[in-house]
Amino acid sequence: MSKEIPYKIYLEEKEIPTKWYNVRADMKNKPAPLLNPATKEPMKAEELEGVFCKELVKQEIDDTTPYFDIPEEIVNFYKMYRPSPLVRAYCLEKELGTPAHIYYKFEGNNTSGSHKLNSAIAQAYYAKEQGLKGVTTETGAGQWGTALSMACSYFNLDCQVYMVKVSYEQKPFRREVMRTYGASVTPSPSMLTNVGRKINEEFPGTTGSLGCAISEAVEAATTQEGYRYVLGSVLSQVLLHQTIIGLETKAALDKYDVTPDIIIGCAGGGSNLGGLISPFAGEMCRGEKNYRIIAVEPASCPSLTRGSYRYDFCDTGKVCPLAKMYTLGSGYIPAPNHAGGLRYHGMSSIVSQLYDDGIVEATTVKQTEVFDAAQKFARIEGILPAPESAHAIKVAMDEAMKCKETGEAKNIVFGLTGTGYFDMYAYKQFNDGEMSDYIPSDEEIAASLANCPNI
């Protein structure tokens, strides 16, 4: 007899995982290594250590060790907001009239408002351990910058955030949260870096892009004594830290003998998706289990579904190592009507390889559909989701409706990465009927891809 499942499954504090899981150890085809943009040779640890913290470089390049111990200080910080709840969406199921059982792992219950904090605290910890003064980073929608400023404040590290100019201006309150946590926030492109000055000169009045802010943050890290650069997604180290999401999800489901049929996550750089699915994808890689894993992308930034799997630049200034990934070309910038995050031109190497291997499938949704699902979800389940998270909601609702047709009681699990409190401008556009969709043409994507390096 199955146990009665509560609205929210909370693990106990002592059940917080004490190791991150490195899915690469179980992957038959390993993700391709980062390449030195000058030599096109795989980046050596020593080379990476000029940009990243030493311990994080180890995590970045290790594709054989299956588990990494989580330092006690990080586990203690996790205790402030973890374990996060795995919610059974009883209200949504009832409203949809579906026989499906819907679960979501809610990562918005912390001040940063998203899952980004899981990696921010780890990266800040290793920076502190290394005796650094501070870190630099970029932020787009602002979730990562907020999470990092919280983490740095906890470890008393200086935090310099380059925020995409358009977001800096449209989201003054996001910026204010970071300042409250003691971070300095600079609109990018700025006049503080060579690359910023160059871009401002070439494109006067530009409102910036994530790729450009990355270039500035990397330059700032490598030209200041005692600083390193940290990144909130894409990198394998980030996915490693985010596996705390998937490990807790699996533990909570196991507690109630629930096996998921479908696992759904939104995919921008891949950190949330990769973290959520890692333990499940690992089982598939080892041939033990079979799940449907769905990555959901915005139709306006479809790197997995319409990009090319190849080496590309990670940033606009081309100062970063090259990564093999599904990409739309490093110059690709989603149309101005694109709201929220999920706007990076590439995708985590791990997720890219899992997709290429058929472990992960991918789909796209249009933003008006996404906000429609977000509004429905808010009214039914009470949580106002971030636009990013609502991509997963939309597909979870679609899959639940398919179950209604077929009468199948599938277990659907999705990642609810965060809350939308700082996205109300986009909600306003939707509420006012002024939101539109954008789907790039094949020509647009081909033109952008033409600028990838020849490797």
Place this chain on the structure above:
Amino acid sequence: MSKEIPYKIYLEEKEIPTKWYNVRADMKNKPAPLLNPATKEPMKAEELEGVFCKELVKQEIDDTTPYFDIPEEIVNFYKMYRPSPLVRAYCLEKELGTPAHIYYKFEGNNTSGSHKLNSAIAQAYYAKEQGLKGVTTETGAGQWGTALSMACSYFNLDCQVYMVKVSYEQKPFRREVMRTYGASVTPSPSMLTNVGRKINEEFPGTTGSLGCAISEAVEAATTQEGYRYVLGSVLSQVLLHQTIIGLETKAALDKYDVTPDIIIGCAGGGSNLGGLISPFAGEMCRGEKNYRIIAVEPASCPSLTRGSYRYDFCDTGKVCPLAKMYTLGSGYIPAPNHAGGLRYHGMSSIVSQLYDDGIVEATTVKQTEVFDAAQKFARIEGILPAPESAHAIKVAMDEAMKCKETGEAKNIVFGLTGTGYFDMYAYKQFNDGEMSDYIPSDEEIAASLANCPNI
């Protein structure tokens, strides 16, 4: 031997209280009844039922029944975000170097962002049960309007919110959250009601007040078929619903054999404070226990500490019943530099009587001190508090520092009513060093009190 206390004490879902506690049943001196403003006689149930839902009127006037069953539908809604965590502030204790043990009951873990949802869902439920079409209300800082719009969306009720004009304009995103939940939001004073038109005529360009928005909402409720008025604080029915906070707090403390020495809550209309302290104040009323209970008010709106205990109008338009309470006079409006909530001129009759009886003590704090405490707390405990909640934080930190001097390991419990995501404009003022304090003069308060009715 005492059990090890986790960072967050979570009760189980089945431990959610199934009854609200009515502290009036244990009070030796009962709060004075509401009076009919025309006859000055106690309001009869029939009279109140024109304004409020029938079942809520029962709860409003019953001062002898100690417990009210919580309907199952409400308990099920509570399960979406309750039990809320009782957090042991280990990080704050360490930072302060205090031997005190600090606990806070965190009510911000729901989309409305505050404790207001506890009563909103109850009031919406009774409105639905009564077969009403919808409800009207006012909101100042926006927490109550947000909570009510969520609750109404859940029960498919129309929700009409009159929002103080200055907040409507300064907090467009708060308004947008309400709209996302399907509520209509009107800036007050509006041209939709007689009282609004009259106030607009008398004071052209006025930016409104809570007392004025209340008058408009009451008029809107009583002039539309199938509508009633609902209120987010002050009323005894609201305090009753909010006792879920105190009951859970007590259950969580009991589980770990912790007896609080000091219980602290911010006090505006008194709903959070009253709800948090009710079970503890009840023990004091029954002579079973002794606690220090501290109500914290803003220095700019000090109804308990500097007001007068007497009958007064509850609204500017003087359409509501008269209440006996600590009041600054119904025309009192905090200075324009006052940020956030806690701006009502009066105080819950229950809290007023408990204060008058010496069960509750009260103190004031200045807003720059409050934001300083808020910023510290955010950096140390990771939660960005609402300005209202930070009043309690400030006094909890002060009490913890006293313990450091005396070496006492007191148990300090405070209510963390909500998050500050929609208060970043005020945080910005603080971050920019542009926040100021205001303390009304004795003459100002005396002049305002001179307009109280002669009863």
